[in-house]
């Protein structure tokens with residue numbers, strides 16, 4: 385079994401502690417790797433490494449920084465198969481989705497950011513001053529397990545390009561992709577200390593890292609509750625925070641739209657990563673008098689969904705990340721039944737090794753039910769009916785979250801509805817998100833934006849020089 389180390393000062397290093405976290409394959413329940421359970425003194429050393437490297441990196445020409453980041457991109461391209469294997473085994477994402485989803489997402493977004501960066505201005509002349517943009521210092525990047533490579537990429541690409549140095553703390557359940565990335569970076573010319581990696585529990589290492597006085601920016605993706613704590617913890621030192629949090633995203637179907645498309649759009653987001661995507665369209669809003677039609681289209685499309693061993697090519701849905709996540713999802717399904725929603729499909733665990741739950745669709749859901757308000761992070765869809773379009777928008781916006789959304793319907797009306805939705809991302813009909821567009825949430829879904837120019841700006845200090 386592979387045993388990993390920490391990475392800082394441009395080298396692989398032993399942890400000061402002597403404990404390890406075991407990484408489990410959620411499809412087989414086998415232990416597949418061990419990573420150091422870092423301790424506070426490790427964090428001090430890792431932050432010191434990043435801090436030492438900052439001044440020189442921040443003073444490096446942006447085009448030179450971009451060249452180093454290009455080397456990282458090339459490294460990822462060259463080792464795609466290894467990443468796919470890691471994502472399948474540590475997360476349980478189906479092989480096909482790892483190949484066609486996780487990897488292209490990472491490569492496309494990274495390329496797009498690099499591309500936008502080519503014309504990015506670090507210096508602007510304004511009335512009476514020269515405005516200069518530069519890195520903050522050390523950025524702590526704390527990432528979740530659902531997209532083990534891309535969640536890190538979304539933070540380090542803009543943070544490094546902007547002139548910051550980084551300390552990555554990946555999710556304890558999926559550190560292997562992070563380790564491959566560190567190995568790629570170790571093989572580039574990136575100056576030592578610019579990229580650093582520490583593993584360990586969120587409550588110890590993550591907490592200590594994000595409160596560290598020498599960390600200037602906390603960039604976090606994960607649950608709203610941890611994000612809220614980080615926001616509080618950033619206050620004493622006035623740290624900048626970038627938060628990408630949860631979602632409970634609506635898809636509004638408008639009369640006259642393509643029913644098959646609406647069902648398929650919801651399905652691709654809430655089944656692909658076993659529903660463990662923050663942008664999953666988990667509330668499907670349909671007109672009262674079309675519910676029966678939706679029920680039959682949903683049943684029809686779901687006949688073909690294959691749940692099972694994620695290493696198999698034709699599998700659509702793999703296991704959930706852990707025993708704990710499986711229990712959480714099953715509890716939500718129970719709660720849905722208790723509160724009066726009706727199961728159209730699925731609703732049970734799957735009796736086999738690994739953490740599998742049947743793709744589940746609830747109908748007769750009202751928006752005040754727990755399953756319509758809380759993020760489940762599993763393959764569970766709630767179908768909610770509405771009376772008229774105004775009512776649909778009200779239901780869509782009646783959420784503490786505001787991450788993504790979709791509208792399927794006659795084009796002009798769909799755009800009008802999209803403009804009324806209080807979420808950071810909305811796709812209309814067949815449209816797909818583009819990698820240079822800003823990604824982030826309204827309300828409790830977050831603070832700040834990732835990707836493209838918007839992502840870079842979040843990692844920049846701004847100075848006005850009058851001369």
Ligand code: NAP
Nearest residue numbers: 527528554555556585586590591606607610628629630662
């Ligand atoms: P989580 O528990 O918030 O953990 C995310 C990361 O934070 C992990 O690296 C975790 O470390 C660390 N962490 C946990 N407690 C911490 C603390 N007290 N101080 C510092 N760091 C801490 O979230 P999760 O369960 O991994 O991921 C699921 C959630 O993330 C969902 O709510 C989902 O919507 C959200 N998410 C949002 C986006 C987005 O872009 N908006 C993307 C993906 C996921 P350990 O792994 O060691 O616990």
Ligand code: MG
Nearest residue numbers: 586606607610
């Ligand atoms: Mg957690």
